[in-house]
Amino acid sequence: MTVEPPEPSGQVLVASNRGPVSYTRSGADGTLTARRGGGGLVSGLSALGADAGTWVCAALSDDDRAAAEAYGGRLPAEDTGGQSVLMLDIPRETFEAAYNGVANSVLWFVHHLLYQTPLEPVFDEGFEAAWARYRAYNRAFADALAEEAEQGAAVLVQDYHLALVPGLLAKRRPDLRIGHFSHTPWAPPDLFRVLPDEVARELLLGILGADRAAFLTGRWAGAFTDCCAALLGAEVGEGTVTHQGRTTRIGVHGLGADAEFLRERASRTDVDERLAELRERVGPGRATIVRVDRTELSKNIVRGLLAYRRLLTDRPEWHGRVVHVAFAYPSRQDLAIYREYTAEVSRVAEAINADFGRDGWTPVVLHVKDDFARSLAAYRMADVALVNPIRDGMNLVAKEVPVISENGAALVLSREAGAAEELGADALLVNPYDIAGTAEALHRALTLDQPTRAAHAKRLAEAATALPPTAWFLAQLDALRGW
């Protein structure tokens, strides 16, 4: 299918929790300094041209809120690189309850199957108050979008933070073309039913308010439509869900890696320096198994370490010949369970080093301080990349490593990652719960003959970059507009 460029006159609005700019205040006068981020939405929206679109986002911090207030929400062009950005000054308590109390705790946990169900979740007064604020936060977005949108504009609403926005907006502005994109997995009905009935219903109806609801893989799209059928009694057709006389199209867009950006960034001096440091740390002639993750419960870092331990136990020939380079960057340390998980990662890594290490060989090199240049250096040096989440919307590490790996890294990949749908044919797929199976896959990855490894690596890099961020964004927009 030939994708035609979007009509320059058509207004496009993007709505997401996190915007393309964040602020920090400093000094006695509270000078606001803007910092621009990257990602698929940034490059996609900028590809439309400076005047085509507006980005509606939330103020995430007190400093963001100060900026939103100072600028009446409309951020200055010099801060945004010319992009029109409307930053919503949502009250702190509302934002915190919506973001932490609902989205990142409950919805994230449900979609990633993370709950210890006998005790969690407990839907009590605390949750009810948070849910009321999640609604208010979604209403704030819907209000701003309704006001901002020209007749017939396209609105691309992002992720589980804003699941109610399509429904709220469609009621007020039936003239708009509304899309919703889910960046997470979706829970099967038996787990989605954990949510209070009215909450589950509102979330599904919220997304079904969109003209088109899209997902990272067919698997998550299928889980969503299963939930619509099981909980709402909606009619699921070929790529559609129909409920209460309204039909929502269902789409899939597998976000790919940004090869151009990665290659450029990974070739800079700071990455070269980190690479030299890492090589020295690992030692000459040793193979590396690399992982880079936030220390997120779903990323399965502990079982990754246990699988590496199992490799060293079952295959002593690897002693002194391999190093597991594990970067586990802190995440959500305000939550006790994340702190415990982070501590467990360190504990297991230290135990492996204590039990197997010897003079001149440290089996696990664990870094917990975020350093993007060092992550890219690790990607470059990887012989094997270990990406074993228990559940993951896509997992971009699995797509980024193949792009800049210098050794044609073999990919040990969880079948529960969305990326498995596109990369599975050239990866060593594992059941992320299975320690022995993962250890065996690591061994096979380390011993792949060079031609096979090179052939896999080439195809992995192709598949990983099949839909780079800008194309991913434009494909959503085109599909929404029916082009």
Add this chain to the structure above:
Amino acid sequence: MTVEPPEPSGQVLVASNRGPVSYTRSGADGTLTARRGGGGLVSGLSALGADAGTWVCAALSDDDRAAAEAYGGRLPAEDTGGQSVLMLDIPRETFEAAYNGVANSVLWFVHHLLYQTPLEPVFDEGFEAAWARYRAYNRAFADALAEEAEQGAAVLVQDYHLALVPGLLAKRRPDLRIGHFSHTPWAPPDLFRVLPDEVARELLLGILGADRAAFLTGRWAGAFTDCCAALLGAEVGEGTVTHQGRTTRIGVHGLGADAEFLRERASRTDVDERLAELRERVGPGRATIVRVDRTELSKNIVRGLLAYRRLLTDRPEWHGRVVHVAFAYPSRQDLAIYREYTAEVSRVAEAINADFGRDGWTPVVLHVKDDFARSLAAYRMADVALVNPIRDGMNLVAKEVPVISENGAALVLSREAGAAEELGADALLVNPYDIAGTAEALHRALTLDQPTRAAHAKRLAEAATALPPTAWFLAQLDALRGW
């Protein structure tokens, strides 16, 4: 359909982990004392007549093993009430690993969705050793059944402990009619895939070795066939699963309450005495909300208490007018998580009594010592029965209370219990995770007008006894034989 009686000549074998008799040794000479149990299999098999069938079971304890050894496995008729019982003297380590290491930890947890997935399960060397023993334990049953069965006999294999038996037995004795019955829920594919691939495959193929695989509800049967399709690529037809040229029929038999037994037992003096004690403890004129459960993670006792607390918070008019009679009998106290859960139950109950109780009114009466007569007394006195498991194969408490309740107890029932499929129309169904929703259902149950409550209670008792244990057993047998 008219169910004809089974041919008296047809041999029937029942295989289950727990048999109809258990032993205790006492005295210096180790005298063995037999104790007979009850249940659907006991009454069903005895209905066939003393000579028709043999029960093959495992020795569960050292005393059982001593008995199995002393009698060469064939228990004396005076111990079994005439029933032919073959008790397998499986080595203790094999039994413990199969029973605790696989069945009651891993399989139970998977089917009830109990795991905290970021950290559990970990399939390591310990599990592999346990799995080897689970296989050995299943082989011991298959061997005994293959030896014991006459040409063309019917074999009814029970539950998740013996999932491999049908497959093993069918290979050796293709002449047999083999049925398997699952007494638990079944996990959806996304959770069943947690198991190591080969383990998941063996379990499904094991059950598909049966000519007929039956479940307590259509929901669990559907989850099983979903797993067969998703993991094996099996072909799912109307009531069948076909894989590798072999077709297994899928059936549903919703085990009902044994009204005759319950009514007789509940009318005895010891129950009358317990009832008088409970009435005094509760106090005159107060409504009772009754729950009776093992302290099993899936039973959701903590959220039940939290819902009761919420009722007292939201509806102060109930202060002094209601008592929550909660029996939570110890279960699996060898496992840390069960001990913690049991402690949490006590903690929450005490907190409610501390926060709301006053002279002459104890809001929660919690008993943790198992006492069947007292349970029946509580059933008799219940105004409301609270049955709110997060997931349950059937839940017989929900069916037993309506049979002997004196006040036409209203039933607050989790929609995740198998019983909801049959009783849902006359129960107040709740989402077991939803504290506010459960509290509201308790309030509605307490305030149901008498005619409505009586009408519900009548229909609940009818539905609960629609398929009493003997009929349940014979229906399986008839369906297996194709009568």
